[in-house]
Amino acid sequence: MSEFSPGQRWISDGEAELGLGTILNVDFRSVTVLFSASQETRTYSVRQAPLTRVAFAPGDRVQSAEGWQMIVDDSKEVDGLVVYIGEDDEGNLRELPEARLADSMQFDQARDRLLTGQVDRNDWFDLRFRTLHHHQRIEQNPALGLAGPKIDLIPHQLYIADEVARRHAPRVLLADEVGLGKTIEAGLILHRLLLTGRAERALILVPDSLTHQWLVELLRRFALDVRLLDEHQSLAHLDGNPFESAQLILASQQWLFANPQRQTQAQSCDWDLLIVDEAHHLDWQPEKTGPGYACVEALAARTEGVLLLTATPEQMGVESHFARLRLLDPERYQDLEHFKAEEHGYARVAEAVDALERLAENDSASTADRDGVAAVIDDADSQALLAVLTSPESSDEQRQVARRELREQLLDRHGTGRVMFRNSRRHVGGFPSRQLHVTPLALPSAYRRVLRRLERDEDYLDELLIETGLDHPEVVLYLDAMYRALPHDPLNEEPWWRIDPRVTWLLELLTEVGRDKLLVIAHDRDTATDLAKALQALGGIHAPVFHEGLSLVERDRAAAAFADDEEDGCQVLVCSEIGSEGRNFQFCRHLVMFDLPLHPDQLEQRIGRLDRIGQRHAIELHVPVFEASPGERLLRWYRDGMDAFSAPHGVGSDLFAAFGDALADALLDEESLAEVIDETRTLFQARLAERDAGRNRLLEWGACRPAQADAVIDAIRELDHDKALPRYLDQAMDIFGVDSQELGGRVMHLQPSQHMLDGLPGLVKGEEGFSATLSRTVALTRDDVQRLSWEHPLLREMMGRILDGQMGNTALALLKHPAIPAGRLMTELVFRTHCPAPKRLHLNRFLPATAVRVLLDESGANLSDKVSFSGLSKNLQKVKKAVARDLIKSRHDQLRELLAQGEAEAERELPSIVEAAQTRMRDTLDAELARLKALAERNPAVRADELQALIDERSALDAAIEGTRLRLDAVRVIVTVDHDSR
Known part of the structure; x- marks a missing residue:
């Protein structure tokens, strides 16, 4: 007592x-x-x-x-x-x-807690050591920040994300063609910057129609908790700045650009990254600046990192493209005329790169090709490479190496990839072909009567618009919507789907394709809902519906039912136009366009749900059209005017802006349609020729370096197949109180247990939890399943709590061993490197928290090399806390002495840890500094502040690493007992 x-x-x-x-x-x-x-x-x-x-x-x-x-x-x-x-x-x-x-x-420190008798469970101590070990390993993996997101491993996307996220304050234009994943690239860059500490706050501005798509993409693919801010949300922050309500803010461009007060609030915040989607809509001329451009310009001037996204960087002309680049680097892009002159020079560089290929392939070097390359190089190392390439004494291997290195130098030093990245489908490859199937159908009498009256009576269109409340040309394109909106005799009214032959055609198509799945997209939400009812009533087919009126959970369920390959899965999913936004249905190859959208971009968005990298089958596009109808004329404009069904061309918005009004009139005038199609075709071909100009070719060559992309993918796969992850996850979930139930198909369901520790992401006591998988392949086919990785918020939260807190930093265990007498004392000490540095330096890539384990017996002998952590742990037995406290009290003086000896043993290992970290840092940054200095001499796209920032970063990292110290992180006392005792 x-x-x-x-x-x-x-x-x-x-x-x-x-x-x-x-x-x-x-x-x-x-x-x-x-x-x-x-x-x-x-x-x-x-x-x-x-x-x-x-x-x-x-x-x-x-x-x-x-x-x-x-x-x-x-x-x-x-x-x-x-x-x-x-x-x-x-x-x-x-x-x-x-x-x-x-x-x-x-008494949070291990030493204080131990000596005051506070000991944790042995499995907590084990988890702490393993957490420190895995954290050290993962933080140094070159794929950190790119391995966790729920994405396919597509080389050009990963190359861009890796290249851009490495830079200090990246300011670039992401301009890949439609369907190549600009949103994914931006999400990857943001995700890596957040995980590495280079960014903490980001503002994302997107068109109003895309806010939902971005919200879903960032949540589902990147597990990023983003606040969608609008005026209603802002009004809830009367006493403060609504833009300070979260670290990541997503907002509508239309809302922000029209509200000067909110712009002032946004500009008063400290942002690390600004992301602007559809940036080609920002209006700028030398003599006039639009409100959206002015808002983004003010934000970009106050924000270090800026990502602008557009699939059509020159859609509004060279001036518009110059305006985008001016936002990224106003010092570099000051003069429009100088920029135009510079653009012409890119053709010469592109021709030189082409000449390199010919020089490497032919045994006899062409004088013209050699001169073409020599004309654009002006440094000794490039000239030496050219000499090797054209020398008859060079071997094939020497020529190929010289060609590759010289090509990289030309793209690096004379290309535009520092500021802009653009990939095209023809350059990336791997896309399926598209097959268009058009089925002409007779107009039902109820539709035909209205269209014939429109042809006879020009004034009837105005009456029809008033009668239905619809807009033109939608009222004549979506005839079922018009039919629903017109007043009918209640006694004789039939639902539109009973008179519309497209419904019968769809039922026949479902039978025709066998067990293949069909994605059906209709423009109108009511059309989609009614169509699902019709399939059930007329064919007994259950078709889930996917539209904007459903909650996120309801949409998930519909998409999951469609994705299910089992017998109880659904063959068909009926979507409104929102079904073409933000969802991946590439497991399906049949797309039914029940009607056609009016805008080419929406048409491409629909097809893009199926036509994606990784699609293994040709895309079958099924389009039913009424003969001699506005819908049939719209199809001809798409097909004959711009080859819209064959492949994405990235010029649809430009063509619609030029001919949209004329097209609307031609939908009711057969004679004028041919002229609109001819003019569209002429502009279409001109835009394609411009796209293939020299600068675009340079961009495509420089937008993905295969060797770098392959290295990133290899590093990601190493983490994907890490056998330690499932073992660690099981142990961590058991200790944190998370229950796991296998659902089959490599999917598990995680839910809180009664003893779960509070505050774990996605897990709230009393709620269902979530389904998850460790498989990237499974995750990509299931929108309702999260992908668990070392970067998932749940794993990072558990690891963070352990590393930042005291959990498991003390323990006491018993060891029974026939070769060791009872009553002996051992201490297992885990020291950890401590190196305070600003997060923006991302010190962990060179020196993450590193464990130094020291195992001492009671005489002070170091047994660390003789007894492994795992080998010792599996032979230890737990002891009651009361007994543990008594043992510690009785050995206070001895423990203090062993703690001091352990610290001295650990300190001997510190110099080698510091030296290795400095070597890694210098090798990496010195090479990058040399490259940037060489680029800066010839490529004005290398900003002076970027070069200086890298110099400062190297100096700061060198000083931080030099100041590394060790501190005791955890200690376990081990007492031997009689091997025969129980």
Whole structure:
């Protein structure tokens, strides 16, 4: 039984977070303790009080209630209370009675917790060590930030993300063609910057129609918690800035650009990254700036990192393209006329790159080709490579190496890839062919009557618009919507789907394709809903519906039912226009366009749900059209005017802007349609010729370096197939209280247990939890299934809590071994490198928190190399906490001595850790510095601030690594017992 006296300082073994307690009173039955820091009082039985006396030894740092601190040199006892003697921070000799110790003193450090008898479970200690080990390994993987997202491993996307996210304050234009994944590239860059600490806050501005798509993409693919901000949300922050309400803000361009007050609030925030989608819509001329452009310009001037996205960088002309680049680097792009002249020079460089290929393939070098290359190089190393390439004495291997290196230098030093990345489908490859199947159908009489009256009576269109409340030309394109909107005789009214032959045609098509799945997209939400009813009523076919009126969970269920390959899966999914946004249905190859959208971009978005990299079959496009109808004329404009069904060309918006009004009139005038188609075709071919100009070819060549992309993919696959991940996940979920149930098909369901620790992402007590998989392949086919990886928020949160907190930093275990006598003591000490540095330096790529394990026996002998962590752990047995506390109390002096010896042993390993980290850092950054300096001499796209930032970064990293220290992270006491004891 402990002897308590008022004024003594004790801590609660079960509630260490209460802080330092003071004995208030004690009698022969109970003891009362006041925990002033937490304003709590506890009363315990004297015989079984779960309390440990706080006692400090020479060398310990203590803090007084007044705030000053001192290092203990000695102590004495006065009336049952300890008085500590030592020097304060100013070197003055002072005394500190234990009653005057600071109430807020916490015992979080492993040493303090151990010596005050606070021990955790052995499996917690094991998890802590393994967490530190895996964290060190993962942080140094070159794929960090790119391996976790739920994406296909597509080389050009990963190359761009890796290249851009490596840069200091990246400012680039992502201009891949439609369907090549600009949103994914931007998401990857953002995800990596967040994980590496190079960015903490981002503002994402997108067209209003794409806010939902971006929200879904960032959540589902990248597990990023983004706040969608609008005026309603903003009004909830009357006393503050709504743009400060979250780290990641997503907002509609139309909303922000029209609201000066909100613009001022957005501009007053500190953003690390600004992302602007559909940037070609920002209006700028030399003499006039549009409100959207002005808003983005002001934000870009205050934000270090800027990503502009557009599939059509020159859609509005060279001036528009110059305006985009001006946002990224106003110093580099100051003069429009100079920019136009520079553009013409890219053709010469592109011709030189073409000449390189011919020089490498032919045994006899062409003088014209050699001169063409020589004309664009002006440095000795490039000239030396050209000499090797054209020398008859060079081997084939030497020529190929010289060609590859010279090509890289030309693209690096004379290309435009520093500022702009553009991939095209013809360059990327791997896309399926498209087959168009047009089925002409007779107009039902109810539709025909209206169209014939429109042909006879020009004024009837105005009456029809008033009668239906629809717009032109939608009223004549979507005849079922017109039919629903017209007044009918209630006694004779039939639903449109009973008179529309497209419904019967669709039922026949479903039978024709066998078990193949069909994605059906209709323009109108009511059309989609009615069509699903019709399939059920007329054919007994269950078709889930996917439209904007459904909740996110309901949409997931519909998509999951469609994706299910089992017998109870659905053959057909009926979508409104929103079904062509943000969803991947590439497992399906049949697309039914029940009607056609009016805008070419929407047409391509529909096809793009199936026509994606990885699609293994030709895309079958089924389009039913009514003969001699506006819909049939629209199809001819798409097919004959711009080959819209054969492949994406990226010029649809340009063509629609030029001919949209004329097309609307031609939908009701057969004679004028031919002229609109001819003019569209002429402009279409002209735009394709412009696209194939020299600069675009350079961009395509430089937008993906296969060797770098392959290295990134290999690093990702290494993490994908990491066998340690499932083992670690099982152990962590067990300790954190997360239940896992296998659902089959490599899918599991995670849900909170009754004992789950609070605050885990996606898991709330009393709620269902979520389904997840470790398989990238499975995750990509299931929108409702999350992909677990080392980068998933759940894993990162669990690892973060362990590394940043005290969980598992002390333990005591028993060891039974026939070769070791009972009663022996060992200490297993885990030290950890400590290297404070700003997050923006991303120090962890060179020196993450690194574990140094030291195993000492009671004589101080170092057994670390002889006994592995795993080998020791599997032979240890747990011990009750009360017994553990008694053992520690009885061995205090011995433990203090072993802790000091362990620190000395660990310090011997520190120099080699620091040296290895400095070598990694210098090898990486010195090579990049040399490359940037060479580029800066010839390529004005290399910003001076980027070069200086890299110089400063190297200097700061060198100093930070040099200042690395070790600190005790965790300690386990091991006591040997008789091998035969139980």
